[in-house]
């Protein structure tokens with residue numbers, strides 16, 4: 241069997257071209273979508289992701305600004321900054337790059353962002369809307385995964401989706417999105433006993449573990465669809481996923497690579513959410 245490689249970078253490129261046209265139309269109608277990203281500290285990976293967000297916004301015609309704050313920023317200073325942005329009519333989307341320094345409570349920050357500007361889709365109000373199948377901002381990585389599956393006409397309804405990993409930003413929400421599409425969903429995690437029993441029955445396997453090459457051919461059923469969410473930096477500086485890509489290639493029907501898989505789609509879905517936020521605010525002002 242020869243596997244289809246789901247190239248997220250190519251799909252992201254196509255979607256960004258479509259969004260550029262939409263943004264140009266919005267601008268002609270007097271709406272300039274604007275995204276503000278807050279970056280705290282000097283984490284090199286976070287800096288690089290934020291740069292990617294800035295670059296992709298510019299390519300699409302979305303106005304963006306990055307507020308860089310020192311690692312010594314207190315939680316109350318950050319909350320004050322978010323409050324100002326919540327009240328700034330020119331700002332449609334607000335994103336605080338994660339992870340945050342240990343002295344800042346991530347959940348306090350997520351909950352301080354207005355749900356109407358929460359383009360990361362992490363606010364409990366938006367998570368609740370997603371869980372109840374309402375139209376809302378979807379978390380960017382899960383939204384990107386769903387978009388990839390749909391773009392490649394992967395059947396989801398009635399299929400067994402196994403999620404390995406239960407983080408708030410990927411594992412839990414991607415399972416919910418697949419459930420909303422009528423998949424049967426199983427969550428596995430570090431305490432799961434007999435992991436192979438679950439992964440081997442997966443039609444769609446989502447690997448969001450954070451361990452390089454953890455998923456091997458023995459974990460998979462023949463013809464499985466495999467989505468690799470891992471971003472593991474090796475000692476030689478190269479990036480690798482949670483799936484042993486070369487080892488499973490002969491066994492799967494579809495697979496995402498790392499890099500150029502899920503990562504670029506995360507940023508693209510952020511742009512989609514920012515456009516949605518700008519449209520939503522413009523409509524509520526009428």
Ligand SMILES: Nc1nc2c(c(=O)[nH]1)N[C@@H](CN(C=O)c1ccc(C(=O)N[C@@H](CCC(=O)O)C(=O)O)cc1)CN2
Pocket residue numbers: 288289292335336337338339360380381409471479498499500501502503504505506507
């Ligand atoms: N506020 C948020 N913080 C974080 C999120 C998020 O969605 N919102 N997700 C991740 C990091 N992330 C976006 O912020 C992200 C990760 C990876 C990529 C990406 O394009 N990766 C490339 C490789 C890039 C490289 O070489 O380093 C790829 O996979 O091809 C984009 C965004 C945690 N924080």
